[in-house]
Amino acid sequence: MKISTISLLNELxxxxxxxxxxxETFLLKSENELNFRxxxxxxxxxxxxxHLNLYGDFYIPEVTQRISSSKTSFKPDFNPGILGNYFAxxxxxxxxxxxxxxxxxxxxxxxxxxxxxVEKFILQQKQWLELLEKGREIDLEKTKTSISIxxxxxxxxxxxxxxxxxxxxxxIAQAIQVLKNK
Numbered sequence: 001m002k003i004s005t006i007s008l009l010n011e012l013x014x015x016x017x018x019x020x021x022x023x024e025t026f027l028l029k030s031e032n033e034l035n036f037r038x039x040x041x042x043x044x045x046x047x048x049x050x051h052l053n054l055y056g057d058f059y060i061p062e063v064t065q066r067i068s069s070s071k072t073s074f075k076p077d078f079n080p081g082i083l084g085n086y087f088a089x090x091x092x093x094x095x096x097x098x099x100x101x102x103x104x105x106x107x108x109x110x111x112x113x114x115x116x117x118v119e120k121f122i123l124q125q126k127q128w129l130e131l132l133e134k135g136r137e138i139d140l141e142k143t144k145t146s147i148s149i150x151x152x153x154x155x156x157x158x159x160x161x162x163x164x165x166x167x168x169x170x171x172i173a174q175a176i177q178v179l180k181n182k
Contacts, residue, residue, distance in 0.1 A: 001085075002077045005140060008158060012165045013132050019168050020125040022176065023049070026118045029179070035113065036182050046113035048175040049121045052168055054108070056124035058148045059164050063131050066157060072139035079141060084159025087147075091166035093173040128164070135161060 026034060026045060034045045043051070080088070140158030147153050147160075155163070 002079055003158075005074070005076055005078045005158070006136070008078055008140075008162070009132050009135055012161055013129060015165050015169055016125055016128050016132065019172050020122060020129075022172050023118055023122045023125065026175070027115060027122075031114055033179065033182060034115070034118070036178065038178060038181050041109070043109060043174065043178070044113075045175040045178050046115075046117045047108045047111065048171040048178070050108035050111060050113055050117045052171050053117060053120050053124060055148060055164065055167065056121075056128070059145075059160065060124060060127050060131070062145050063157065063160060064127075066143055066145050067131065067134050067138060070138045070143040070157075072142045074137055075139040075141065078156075078158040080162070081156045081159055083153070084155040084163065087155070088159055088162035088166055091163055091170050093166075093170045125168075132161060
């Protein structure tokens with residue numbers, strides 16, 4: 001399955017700008033609203049964003065370092081890898097979100113959180129937009145990144161871009177659902 005690199009990066013940029021807009025609307029809510037949870041074992045809006053911040057803390061430096069050390073040049077088409085494509089597609093939000101287990105270190109449930117979480121997420125989304133832009137200068141297949149669960153497994157940068165952006169979309173949708181149920 002070949003994808004136009006420019007189309008892919010434009011799609012991911014649009015999604016990320018959308019995430020940024022939602023996050024900015026979250027700043028207009030009270031901390032009580034943002035800490036509301038539907039049930040004791042579900043996440044609040046702030047916990048959804050903190051979860052994404054924890055992943056951003058890994059992926060933003062990882063992708064930054066891989067892009068800056070890449071010796072490749074732009075390639076017009078991107079072919080997803082088998083594993084990367086699976087990971088990315090599994091993150092896409094569905095009509096009814098299927099529950100997935102998260103690593104204990106990435107699970108912020110019952111944390112004491114405030115609006116600084118939203119501000120950090122906004123900053124990370126701006127950094128992610130910059131990285132997507134830099135992706136226009138290198139080969140998204142030959143440039144590889146480690147993944148958060150194991151430094152031994154690498155994905156094509158294009159798949160990492162897709163995975164992180166779709167993962168963000170999944171939890172933004174979850175956060176929106178929490179607010180609707182308040």
